[in-house]
Amino acid sequence: DTSDKRIALSNNYAGNSWRQAMLQSWAKVGDKAVEDGIVAAADAFTTSENQATEQAAQIQNLILQGYDAIVLNAASPTALNGAVKEACDAGIVVVSFDGIVTEPCAWRIAVDFKEMGRQQVEYLASRLPDGGNLLEIRGLAGVFVDDEIHAGIEQGVEEFPQFEIVGSVHGDWAQDVAQKAVAGILPSLPEIDGVVTQGGDGYGAAQAIKAAGRDTPIIVMGNRQDEMKWWAEARDASGYETLSLSIAPGVGTLAFWVAQQVLDGAEVPKDLTVPFLTVTQDTLDETLASTPEGSVANVEYSLEDAKAVIADAK
Amino acid sequence: MNNNFRILLPILSLAVLLGAVFYLQPRAMSYFGLNLLFNLAVPIALATIAQMMIMMVNDIDLSIGTFVSFVACVTATYLNDTPLLGAAILAAAILAYAGLGALIHVRQLPAIVVTLGMSFVWGGLAVLLLPSPGGAAPGWIRTLMTVKPPFVPMAVVACVIIAGATHLLIMRSATGTLLRAVGGNMQAVARSGWSVTRLKAGAYGLAGLFGVLSGMCLVGLTTSADANIALRYTLLSIAGVILGGGEFVGGRVSPVGAVIGALTLALAGSFLSFMRLSPDWQIGAQGAILILVLAVRLVFSRRGRKWREAKNG
Amino acid sequence: MQLATGTGDPDPDVPLVALSDARVHFGAVRALDGVSLTVRPGECVGLVGHNGAGKSTAVNVINGGLTPTAGSVQYTMSDGSTGTGAQMARAAGIRSVFQELSLCPNLTVLENLRIPHRDLSGPGWRKRAARRISRTLDRIFPGHRIEPGMTVGDLTLAERQMVEIAAGFAEGKNSARLVILDEPTSSLDASIARQLLDQVRRFCAEGGAVIFISHMLGEVFDVATRIDVMKDGKIIASRPAGEFTQQGLIDAMGHVASEKTEALVAVQKAESFGEEVLRTPEGLSARRGEIVGLAGLAGHGQAETLARFFMSRSGGYGQIKEPEVAFVAGDRTRDGIMPLWSILRNLTLTHLPGLTRRTLVDRDEERALADDWKAKIGIRTGNMDNPILSLSGGNQQKVLFARALASSAPIVVMDDPMRGVDVGTKQEAYDRIRREAAAGRTFLWYSTETEEVCRCDRVFVFRTGRISAELSGDAINEENILAASFEMQEAAE
């Protein structure tokens, strides 16, 4: 019974649609759970800037406030280990997701970001058997997710040597930054056949390529509604085909249930994985219909989903 | 007189905030609680002192955040794996800071631009060192940061030591006086035959030194580093110096105030999370609390001004 | 108490410093054009000359701060050896008190001593510094109210000047043998100035030497054993003080000081003034066309009263074409100068709204105005586009004067505006003020010089922030002013 347990969400960034969708999913699922008397509290805490130091301080404050579990989307996989250890020492259950932590005492709900990168190239290989030139749009330098996806893409290029990455820019996971960076590098690039991204930058890339008057290559998308809408329009107009994949913001709710299960005494392995959310030509219309305008494709998890994931991992 | 008055305001802001935190969360009023409240303020306090050294000579450092990140990366990699090489790199970084100070003075460059440029450089070096977060804190630093002295938690002890040592160095010593004089009236210092270049290099060197200490402390607390770990410190440190009663020009700084300013900033964050606001407003509340803390000062600085006016007629 | 005058008995025949044919050029300006000068122990050299004559430049060459383009400077140490360069100058016991104050406002009095006194370091230096400065202050300015622990920024201008003078005379590792005072009395009131003059005489009598620069010729005659007159970068006369008469000196400086001035000073009849145009909460009042003086010891609230009045009559939020008041600053660097601007822009600042056509500044008209005032008030510069900082102190002050007078404001507030202005220019300024007043302008004039205050139509004497006396007509004289300024102190003593 966890009806007297209090769970906190520690979030390090709120400045994009993905994080906003995550916070909303959390609020929706958490509030319901509180209403149903499953837990006593499911509070969300967020810091302004994507900074490990601030988040570490936040975790320390959550410890002081006596939460029973902390669900964590970490700014850094390692830099929070000190604070996480302190939480564990204080008897608090720590469950990390999306941005996971390496501290052994915490649970991890990981997404295989590397595989996400690799699959993009694999998909392109299926579309362009002869290979071609790729443009890579990376995220924020020095951040774990960026490095992982990049490594996956490199692995994919090794696997499919007919592809060559002819240009690489950092889009900082922001539409306008990506657009600017792509516009700056395009003039010096040869014909581009495919664009591999980290999510959310596809629309910006498409805009920049259009502005430069080039043909639109296959741009791998990242589940943003505006991207999918653009894709659907291009498909209707000229039969454009591509793939979209990203982690669902609702993973936070999975972490919530996992934390609840751990508090409930269930035996949960420390490492869990969730699949990322893939949108294909076939599921495009359906996903687009279920995604609010301007948001991100999402799935929320239920207690049953969580139990299934846990069972799978055993 | 005036100097004492200047330091009263920061102390008061801190006390009020601490009172509010204790009220909201009585559990914080313990050895354990104080340590949790303040231990991450220690590297901020050191970075604030570093910024203060620069502001003391009428410059401003926009690179301290990336510099601390860079130091953190070096500490978690070289200093841990090959301590000698690591120490040499850190020493070189301090020298680089001193060199920048000299360059800025000799070529009459605007410090804000040079340090803005350096913020890219340090950031780049940090990314090269640690493209992805990682590394590990050297054991001795970790031990030092987690040591549990009797009665008073390490965080508080460290802050008192930092404040005391820098107060002696900057406010009491003959050399510190000269450094502040550079901010007050550089021409006068030069006329008396002092090498302002050397003094500025000294101030920057001290900033580098405290930046290094900040980075090392930070890694000691977080156990590992990443290239973006301390970007916020640039703005935090400026805010800390100002909260502590320092000014942008004129060499008017206070090391004790700076440390208190840093603690206030750290505490403001905690205060907010104890308030349990809706996530929409949590970010805005950080701004609101900064405004509030400074508004408290207003009441007192009004009184201070009247007092001074009365005195000067 | 024994004064620090160097070790051993000074040989009066060996010059402390010898300048021979020193030249300094700033671009086309020949600030020093072949100056030869020696100073011997026991001598007090009075250095006089018009604004921009090169006095401050000469000081900077003598103390080693400026290396002459040609010629040489030689110092003799107390042990008889000689040398050149700034370091040698310090070792030889050459100390300077600069025209532009060179204290650090953020430091305390004792901390400021640390800068020129390089030997103050190591444990206990604060105690030593405090002792050194307060002992010297007590000796030179008995009755001063300065504590070594006070922050300089909180001191009044006069107090700051006193601290700086004391630092110049204070004992130290290389004790003072030649003290250069560049317009030290310009912000001191009469009584403190007298204390300083006494100190200079005492110091020289004990074998020290002083170079004393001032535009107040009375003071120079008072202390100088020899007077050197500078004009356009040259020393044009150098004779024992007794051989000059005041008029002879003025003639030598090259200014036509008009005899007529005395006549112009004649006080107007009270009836001839217009209606009352101002009355402040402190009780200060003035009528149209009146010149109202504020007197009293320095730092007794005169400047603050003026500033408060000015603020109350001019807004922070709006400016109209016809401002009500204009201000002439005395503390140039703090209250007047825009250091990055040209002379021209500095001069026209207050009158800008009058030069503006549809929000754009009419630059031809601006230039015409500036050239007009350059001629009227005699600003010594080749080009009004030169930076303001290239002007000598007195000429900067003239620009500030012109700034206020060029505006159409009916009331002009002057905060000790003649600070560092030479005799000839002063005379012209007095005339101008008189003429403007006759044309209906009202002046509020705070001055540290009693002689200037006596030129006013009405005088308010200040003591501890309050008006202690209002004098008019024949009652305006030095005696009454002094009596009103001192009353309480005397009662207390």
Added chain:
Amino acid sequence: MDNTVVTTITSLPKRPWFWAFAASALAFIATLSLTEGGGGGELLAAALTFASFSAIVGIGQMFVITLGPGNVDLSIPSTMTLAGTLSLKFMHGAAGLVLPGLGIALAVGLGAGIFNYLLIRLLRIPPIIATLSASFLYQSLAIWSNRGLRVKPPQILADFTTGSVAGVPNLTILGILLAVISWIVLERSIFGRWISAFGQNTRAARLSGVPVEAVRAITYVSSAVFASLTGYLLASFSGGAALNMGTEYLLISIAVVVIGGCSIAGGNSNVPGIWGGALLMFLIVSMLNSYGLGAGVRLIMTGTIIIAIVAAASGKDRSA
């Protein structure tokens, strides 16, 4: 005649903005040398487009920085975000609402500017901290109002922001127009003199009759209005407002001002340099990206180039 041409040319390197333009040209050439000159037009168009955003916020920031030490507007990014978010949400893609939308954006700027000023004036908070604190509030407002949902701009507005006249991007025309106006204001108008006087010596300015409070208020308000206009344009240009859309303009706005040769001690400003700095910030990144350098090296080179430019441009005498 010849003589004046020669002196103009030889005095060019003394102009603070010269080096920013020279470095931009070098970066441009270096990028094109990769393709043996191909794509020059494209690169130029992209540079002009994206530099417009930096230039417009930079002009606002310059007004503020000219006020003297301690004056920096750190709320530019969040003002941009808030203005973009609110105006796009209001227009909701309707072509008829383009102008009212612009009105909303500018009103946001006006409000933010006034709020910043009031914090500085009434609460006497140092400007750096006042604008920093205010920026958190604006960011929260933006989150609260639309939760980061990207609303598409009206098509006509999107077309305008991405379009061009005779090969010159519309945004560039707008940016240059604003720069020219600002230049006239700073160089020729009484207000420009007042800002400059404020920056050199506020106390003396006040005593010379300069309405210093009005100057400061207008300065902060114009900075915020420039930011809000940029937010509106940028959101329309990139297909919707995002919560993080202003982030990178914090550093950029300061960088273009200082690279452009504005004396940071206040009292001296330089409008052409803003455009030089804006072009340079875009072209450096493009050049380094084109050469395939990693993020680390790229950052280091960017920093080094910035320092090199100020070092080259710093004739000791920079007075106006």
